[in-house]
Amino acid sequence: MTKNKVILPGEQVATTEELMSGEGTYEDNGVIRASRLGVFEIDTKNRRAKINPLTSVPVEIKTGNIVLAKVNSVRSNMVIADVIHVIGKSRQVSGDTNATLRVSEISNGYTKDPATEFSTGDIIRAKVTQVRPSLQLATKDKDLGVIKAVCSKCRASLVQKGNMLECQNCDNKERRKIAIDYGNYDINKL
Numbered sequence: 001m002t003k004n005k006v007i008l009p010g011e012q013v014a015t016t017e018e019l020m021s022g023e024g025t026y027e028d029n030g031v032i033r034a035s036r037l038g039v040f041e042i043d044t045k046n047r048r049a050k051i052n053p054l055t056s057v058p059v060e061i062k063t064g065n066i067v068l069a070k071v072n073s074v075r076s077n078m079v080i081a082d083v084i085h086v087i088g089k090s091r092q093v094s095g096d097t098n099a100t101l102r103v104s105e106i107s108n109g110y111t112k113d114p115a116t117e118f119s120t121g122d123i124i125r126a127k128v129t130q131v132r133p134s135l136q137l138a139t140k141d142k143d144l145g146v147i148k149a150v151c152s153k154c155r156a157s158l159v160q161k162g163n164m165l166e167c168q169n170c171d172n173k174e175r176r177k178i179a180i181d182y183g184n185y186d187i188n189k190l
């Protein structure tokens with residue numbers, strides 16, 4: 001794991017053999033994970049992994065930005081998601097982060113029901129298509145869509161197997177509109 005990178009909560013940053021758990025991290029079965037969205041740093045003096053908070057000078061969301069958002073609810077014709085990060089910025093997101101992803105903006109193909117493509121709790125990478133009067137997102141491009149998802153039955157991580165996502169814990173299979181780098185993403189770049 002490289003230093004000075006923005007890390008999502010729950011991501012592994014080191015093992016407990018390499019470093020100790022510091023501020024903004026927790027231990028989980030021999031690995032150290034981020035407990036908050038922030039910037040990874042190694043406190044070399046104390047051999048601790050730290051996640052520093054994003055700079056509190058806020059960044060305004062602009063049309064054309066590529067953002068990360070967490071899916072809050074999936075409705076019959078749209079997905080509601082909360083923008084948590086503007087890619088390329090180590091600053092907190094300001095203003096209204098409550099965004100809408102309309103069914104027609106999900107993929108280039110026809111989507112009948114957003115529930116076949118997204119699920120509550122998914123982390124998605126999306127393009128901002130409108131800021132005012134309301135925040136609108138799109139995930140049509142192949143590098144856009146879900147980058148991280150958990151099983152709707154047991155909340156374990158889903159791993160990509162061909163066109164489907166598979167739960168490593170309970171063998172549940174689920175579908176998503178995934179980004180091309182699902183499971184192997186770097187949120188600091190595209």
Ligand SMILES: [Zn+2]
Nearest residue numbers: 151154167170
């Ligand atoms: Zn499962």
